[in-house]
Structure formats: C-alpha cells, structure tokens
Amino acid sequence: MSTQETLKQVGHPLEPLTADEIIKAVAIARKERGLTDKARFEQVGLYEPEKSVVLNFKEGDAIVREAFMIVLDTADSQTYEGVVSLTDEKVISWTHIPGVQPSFLFDEYYELEETVKKHPDFHAALAKRGITDPSLVMVDPWSVGNFGIVEDEGKRLAKALCFVRKFEGDNAYAYPLSGLLPVVDLSTMEIVRIEDYGVRPIAPTAAPYKPEQSDAIQVRTDLKPLEITQPEGPSYEINGHNIKWQKWDIRIGYTAREGLVLNTVDYEDKGVKRPILYRAALSEMVVPYGDTDPAHDWQCAFDAGEYGIGQLANSLERGCDCVGHIDYFDAIMATGNGEIHRIPNAICLHEEDYGIAWKHTDWRTGDVEVRRSRRLVISFFTTVANYDYGFFWYFYTDGKIEHEAKLTGILNVSVLEEGENPKYGSLVAPQIGAPIHQHIFNYRIDVNIDGQQNSVQELNTVASKPDYATNKQLNAFHVETTTFQTELEAQRNMNLETARGWKIINPNKKNFVGEPVGFELVPGENAIPFLHDESSIVKRAGFIKHHLHVTKFDRDQMYASGKYPNQGEWNGSTLNNWVKENRNIENEDIVVWYNMAVHHVVRPEDWPVMPTHYIGFKLKPHGFHDGNPALDLPRPAAVKGQSCH
Known part of the structure; x- marks a missing residue:
C-alpha cells in the first residue's frame, strides 16, 4: 500500500x-x-x-x-x-x-535468558547450588539502576534474577536463587560479571496456583452463572480511535512506553462540546524495595520508562478479562528489528452498570424517583516479569472521570535460612520472605477545562475561630482556598487534617452562580516514600516525594522520570527539576502531575498469586455544570410486576 x-x-x-x-x-x-x-x-x-x-x-x-x-x-x-x-x-x-540508554527491548528479554543459561560460569554457580539441569532455570531481566559504578559507565546493562523449577510448568517464582545475579551487556549479549552473595537453600515448599497442580486447591462448584447481556448492542459509537458515549467524546491512543493514552476528552453540555482533558496517561511507575539484603537493596523498577508497559500488554480474552458486550483495539508497535509487534485485543472497551445514580423517596406521598448509573470502561493489562497491572479509565453518566490501577501477579521474594525472620519484609511461606516495597504511580494530566488557560486551587478545611459572636456553638468550619501561582508553590502533599483537595479551574469561564468552572482532583489511597534524600532512588526520581506537581505545558516534558530513566544519571531531566524553573502556572496552559502509592506490607494471603489490589483517583466536576448532569437519565425499566416509581 x-x-x-x-x-x-x-x-x-x-x-x-x-x-x-x-x-x-x-x-x-x-x-x-x-x-x-x-x-x-x-x-x-x-x-x-x-x-x-x-x-x-x-x-x-x-x-x-x-x-x-x-x-x-x-x-x-x-x-x-x-x-x-x-x-x-x-x-x-x-x-x-549521548550518555543515555533506552528502555529494554522486548526482544532482549529472550536473548538475555538464553545468554545467561548457556554460560559456563553460570553453570558453575548452579552446580554450587546442586542444580544440574539449566533448562529448569528461569531468568528475568531487571534494570540495574545507577549506583555510580565506574566500570558500568557507557554499557547497556541488565541484572538477571534467577529461579529454578522443580518440573516443567512449575511456578518458578516460588524457588528464587536469591543472591545469584548475573550482569549482562545487552548490546553484546555477554555476561559482564556474576554477582554471587552466597549459596542459599532451595525453598522447601511448592507454591502452585493452578488447580491441576495442587490437591489443596478444590475448585468451587457453587457459583451460578451471572449473565451480562445487551440485546440491543452497546450505547457507544466507534470511529477509528474516537469513542462517543453518553455525551462523552473521547479519543484514545497507545504508546510502547505508556500503554493506553486518553486524548481530547470532551463532554457535551446543553448542545455545546466542552473540553476537559487534552491528554492523560501513566507517566511512570516507581517500585522501590526496602530490603537491605544484597539480593534486593539495588532493586527499584521504573516500570514504564525502563521496561515499556505498553509493549508488554496482554491480549485480552472475552469472558475472562472482560465480560459482556466487548469491543477491542489492537496495539501496533515496532519490534527491535523494525518489524511489527502487534498485540491483538490490547485495549478493552465496554459498558458497566454502576448501581444508583441518584434517588429520592418522598416519605409523605410514597413517590420514588430513582436512576441507575452506568460507566464506560476503557482498559488494558500488562505483565512486567512477575507482576501484572491493569489500568482502567471510567467515564460516568454524571460527568465524572475515574482512573483505577489494579495490581496482581506474583511477588518478588527471597529464600531464607530455616528459622530466619525478615526485618525488612514478611514471611509468606516457610523460608520465603517478601520485601516491604511500594508502587508509586505518576500520572501526567494535561488539562483543558473549557479551554487551555487553567489554574489550580488548593482547598483546606479549617475549624473557624472560637468567636462567640459569630461561632456561638463552636461548630463552624470552612474552606480556605489558595490559587497556585508558580511551579514550586504547587509541590504539595495530601493532608487528612485539613481534608486537602485540589481543584482545576478556568478563571475565564464562569458557571451560573458566578464562580470559575472546574474539576476537582479527588485522591484515593496513598502513601509517602520512606527513602533518604541521598538514596540513588530519590536522586533519580525525586518527584515521588510530592503527591501533586503543576507545570506550565512543555511538549518535551512528557515523563516525570525523564525520557531515559534506564541507568539514568542524577540529572535535571525529571519533573522535580523542571519545576525549579518556577514558571507561572496561573491562568496558563498547564499540566497536573499526580502520584498515588500502594504501600505494600506483604501478607501470606498475597502468596502465591496476589489478590487484585485496587487504587485510583477521580476527576469530579466541581462547578463545571449548573446542576446535577444526570437529571436527564431515563427511568429504569422495572422488573415485571414491580415499579421503580
């Protein structure tokens, strides 16, 4: 063609x-x-x-x-x-x-494993551990970070985490060869060195998660079918990568680094298409481990910038990953050799019932008005070695946007000596310890609230002064609002004591009560990092210290960790350094950056496969509409013989 x-x-x-x-x-x-x-x-x-x-x-x-x-x-x-x-x-x-290394190439995963498994020095290290069959060994590439090792400068490197199966098809992650760390030059595919911190025992217990591999797993037989049907088809329309649904007009994209990208998100209000977002996507995911064991003390994955979560996406299966009426989009990228890497069904699109949108019962007359909520779901799942992550964007009939990350998969663990109790982690099985760690997600949200000139306000609720003339019952509390003017001023953290929130406004557009139109960023679960400022991690990813940043738009400032975090030096190409320019952000074309963190003190219930953990945030209209935008939802159809009103 x-x-x-x-x-x-x-x-x-x-x-x-x-x-x-x-x-x-x-x-x-x-x-x-x-x-x-x-x-x-x-x-x-x-x-x-x-x-x-x-x-x-x-x-x-x-x-x-x-x-x-x-x-x-x-x-x-x-x-x-x-x-x-x-x-x-x-x-x-x-x-x-000069002086940078791109993220891992998909092809390098297989090449690294083959390089390590055939090397005689690696065979010798296995023999010290009583392993004679290298075919049962599994090798995962890990980014080496940057610890100022002179002999590593200028080389494209990866460390190899090693595991051994008991038999083909076994869960190799249950048997880590902790402390055995081959270091590979990915350009030449040669082993640079093998770091060996001593022979440790092989874990004594298996950890199968497939029922056919374990007599202990008895599949439940009492779950009855739950059918989701849309006999008239979905309520959305698709044209290329443009999706229209319930007043929403959304364009999606996809990159090898970020995965799913939201573009030009608009909402039709009273016949007028009003912009809300220009672009939104995961910018980076930093996963620091808190264990001092040399098997783990170097570990901190930058899953987007070092591995490319988009290129590692799953092909989704109807009825398994997504249920109901589903439409899919393929992801199309390049392989390392410049050919096509196509992931069929990488993005899932569907609708979900979401309970009550609003309801009121007049207790005097018995009159009932109720409307049901629905949401549009756009999602993808990716597998980065042992962990699996889902990224879901939800659009609601009341004008709200929600993002949710879903964490599952298999923990990164170490084998311990018999009787050893880890200080920096948890026992999840006999002689298996899982280090304490965090997953810190950074999102770049290029806002466009009724136009490109936006500002960000911070809302803090405080108790009013005990003035008996104006606060006689000592019950008053109110919101104090601050509008950020510069980038350094807008480095902020959550504060439960003041119910702190942030509102993105367009000061040039007013709603019908005369206030600027806006959307509120509503945080969910979160945490702060427990890392010293002088640590390699904070030097490379200082942006994780604050939940919120706001910058003036710059098309070259796309990723909080910079364009090349793999083996990245401690330079100025990251979000926490960009804000030092201290540009004006009031009534400007701005970008909001939000960090959310899973603080993972690991449980035995997280083993051998972690139940899905949900974390997210919302973008909720706050003065964007003149009233409840879901008033026009139709009455739901009642079950035969009953009435909804």
Missing part, C-alpha cells in the same frame, strides 16, 4: 500509526541514515502534532503524518532520536543523544 493510500485511511491527526506507516518510517530511516542490522528500534510511534493543529482540526483538513523513533546502535551503545515525515517520505530530524 502506498503512503498516500495509507494517509487517506487516517481520519484524525492523533490516530496511532498504522502497521504500514511504521514499516514505511523504518524503511525511510534505514535508507537515509544508512542504518545497519546493528540498529535496534526502541520505539516507533506517532510524533504528535502541536496542540494548535489538533484543537483546530476539522474533518476534511489535510493531515501531516510524522513518526518519532528512538534508535539504539548496538555496535557502540549510542542512542539517536529521529522524526520521519511520512507525508514527505524523508527524515526531518536526527539527533544523537
């Missing part, structure tokens, strides 16, 4: 690159830059147009298509960024980025 034919199929500037466009972009780069087979493509994705192009776009306008790529030359571990015009079929920029 020609480039022009491909362009004709694209109906909007933010449509993700098609497979044909990715292949075309790689071919243009190879030809113009003379790339050899040593070139590896860390990512090839849409180079998103300027906001003005997107926001002023009208159907039928000409669309200029450009691809952004990060290319690693494995011959010398040098990294390049390129922008390729698909419209003009040429490279329009090519930049060498």
Whole structure:
C-alpha cells in the first residue's frame, strides 16, 4: 500500500500509526541514515502534532503524518532520536543523544535468558547450588539502576534474577536463587560479571496456583452463572480511535512506553462540546524495595520508562478479562528489528452498570424517583516479569472521570535460612520472605477545562475561630482556598487534617452562580516514600516525594522520570527539576502531575498469586455544570410486576 493510500485511511491527526506507516518510517530511516542490522528500534510511534493543529482540526483538513523513533546502535551503545515525515517520505530530524540508554527491548528479554543459561560460569554457580539441569532455570531481566559504578559507565546493562523449577510448568517464582545475579551487556549479549552473595537453600515448599497442580486447591462448584447481556448492542459509537458515549467524546491512543493514552476528552453540555482533558496517561511507575539484603537493596523498577508497559500488554480474552458486550483495539508497535509487534485485543472497551445514580423517596406521598448509573470502561493489562497491572479509565453518566490501577501477579521474594525472620519484609511461606516495597504511580494530566488557560486551587478545611459572636456553638468550619501561582508553590502533599483537595479551574469561564468552572482532583489511597534524600532512588526520581506537581505545558516534558530513566544519571531531566524553573502556572496552559502509592506490607494471603489490589483517583466536576448532569437519565425499566416509581 502506498503512503498516500495509507494517509487517506487516517481520519484524525492523533490516530496511532498504522502497521504500514511504521514499516514505511523504518524503511525511510534505514535508507537515509544508512542504518545497519546493528540498529535496534526502541520505539516507533506517532510524533504528535502541536496542540494548535489538533484543537483546530476539522474533518476534511489535510493531515501531516510524522513518526518519532528512538534508535539504539548496538555496535557502540549510542542512542539517536529521529522524526520521519511520512507525508514527505524523508527524515526531518536526527539527533544523537549521548550518555543515555533506552528502555529494554522486548526482544532482549529472550536473548538475555538464553545468554545467561548457556554460560559456563553460570553453570558453575548452579552446580554450587546442586542444580544440574539449566533448562529448569528461569531468568528475568531487571534494570540495574545507577549506583555510580565506574566500570558500568557507557554499557547497556541488565541484572538477571534467577529461579529454578522443580518440573516443567512449575511456578518458578516460588524457588528464587536469591543472591545469584548475573550482569549482562545487552548490546553484546555477554555476561559482564556474576554477582554471587552466597549459596542459599532451595525453598522447601511448592507454591502452585493452578488447580491441576495442587490437591489443596478444590475448585468451587457453587457459583451460578451471572449473565451480562445487551440485546440491543452497546450505547457507544466507534470511529477509528474516537469513542462517543453518553455525551462523552473521547479519543484514545497507545504508546510502547505508556500503554493506553486518553486524548481530547470532551463532554457535551446543553448542545455545546466542552473540553476537559487534552491528554492523560501513566507517566511512570516507581517500585522501590526496602530490603537491605544484597539480593534486593539495588532493586527499584521504573516500570514504564525502563521496561515499556505498553509493549508488554496482554491480549485480552472475552469472558475472562472482560465480560459482556466487548469491543477491542489492537496495539501496533515496532519490534527491535523494525518489524511489527502487534498485540491483538490490547485495549478493552465496554459498558458497566454502576448501581444508583441518584434517588429520592418522598416519605409523605410514597413517590420514588430513582436512576441507575452506568460507566464506560476503557482498559488494558500488562505483565512486567512477575507482576501484572491493569489500568482502567471510567467515564460516568454524571460527568465524572475515574482512573483505577489494579495490581496482581506474583511477588518478588527471597529464600531464607530455616528459622530466619525478615526485618525488612514478611514471611509468606516457610523460608520465603517478601520485601516491604511500594508502587508509586505518576500520572501526567494535561488539562483543558473549557479551554487551555487553567489554574489550580488548593482547598483546606479549617475549624473557624472560637468567636462567640459569630461561632456561638463552636461548630463552624470552612474552606480556605489558595490559587497556585508558580511551579514550586504547587509541590504539595495530601493532608487528612485539613481534608486537602485540589481543584482545576478556568478563571475565564464562569458557571451560573458566578464562580470559575472546574474539576476537582479527588485522591484515593496513598502513601509517602520512606527513602533518604541521598538514596540513588530519590536522586533519580525525586518527584515521588510530592503527591501533586503543576507545570506550565512543555511538549518535551512528557515523563516525570525523564525520557531515559534506564541507568539514568542524577540529572535535571525529571519533573522535580523542571519545576525549579518556577514558571507561572496561573491562568496558563498547564499540566497536573499526580502520584498515588500502594504501600505494600506483604501478607501470606498475597502468596502465591496476589489478590487484585485496587487504587485510583477521580476527576469530579466541581462547578463545571449548573446542576446535577444526570437529571436527564431515563427511568429504569422495572422488573415485571414491580415499579421503580
């Protein structure tokens, strides 16, 4: 298919690159830059147009298509960024980025395992542990971080966590070879060194989670079918990656790093389409471990920036991952060799009943009015080695947006000596300890509340002064509101003592009571990091110290951890350093960054597979509408013989 034919199929500037466009972009780069087979493509994705192009776009306008790529030359571990015009079929920029390492390539996972398992020094380390069959060993790549090791500078490295199965199909994560850590140069696929902190026992107990592998797991037989049907089909409409549902107009995208991206989220109110978000996605997920054991004290995964959660997404199965009437979107990316990495059914779209939207009963007359709520669900699931993460965006009939992360999968554990009780973790099984750790999710929310000129207010509730003239019963409390003016001022943390909240407003647009229109950021579960400022983790990810940041929009400031956190140095390319510019953020085009944290003191109930843990936040209209936007919901159809009103 020609480039022009491909362009004709694209109906909007933010449509993700098609497979044909990715292949075309790689071919243009190879030809113009003379790339050899040593070139590896860390990512090839849409180079998103300027906001003005997107926001002023009208159907039928000409669309200029450009691809952004990060290319690693494995011959010398040098990294390049390129922008390729698909419209003009040429490279329009090519930049060498010195001293950085792109995230892991999907292909490197398999290559690293093969490299480690066939090495004679690794065989010798296994023999010390009584392991004679390397085929039963499982190897996971882990990012090495940055601890200032001089001999590691300039090399593209990964550490290997090792496990051993008792038999094929066994849960290898139950048998960690703790303290055995091969370090691999990913460019040359050679072992640099093997860190060996001493032989430890093999865990004495199995941890199967499949019923057919355990007599102890008796599958329940008393669950009756629960059917979800939509005989008339769903209430949404799909056009490419544009979704319209219940006054919502949503465009979605997808990247190898972030996974699912929300673009141009609008809401129709009284016949007018009102913008709310320009772009929202997971920016980074930092997972620090709190154990001093050398098997763990170096561990801190940057799951988005180092591993690419988008490229590790699952193909979802109807009836398993999603139930009811489902529509799916494939994720299309590049492999390291510049071919197509397609994940079928990567994004799931469906509707859910969500209980009571609103209700009132007049106790005098017996008159009842009730409406049922419904939500649109857009989600994807990804597997990063042992952990599995779901990312769900919900849109409600009352104008609310909610995000929820779901954590499950298998814990990162260590084997212990008999009778050993871990100080920095929990026993989850005999001689199996799970370190205390956190999952800190950072979201980049490019707001667009009724337009691009927005501000952020902080709301703190305080008890009013004990003035017997104005507060005679000493019961009064009120909200004090502060509007942030600069970036440093807007580094904030939650505070339960003042019921602290944050509201994003458009000071130029007023609602019918004369106040600025706005949306409130409503935090959910959260925690703070327990890390010293001088730790490597905080030096690389200081943004995790605050729950909220607000920055002036800059299209190059996309990820809180910077573009290249893998083996990242302690430099200024991260969110906590950007805010030092202290730009004005009042009545400006701004970006809100929110951190939420799971503080995981591990339980035996989290083993061998962790029950799903839910954490999230809401974006709730606060003065955006003139009243309850769900008043116009239809009365629900009552069950035969009964009445809803």
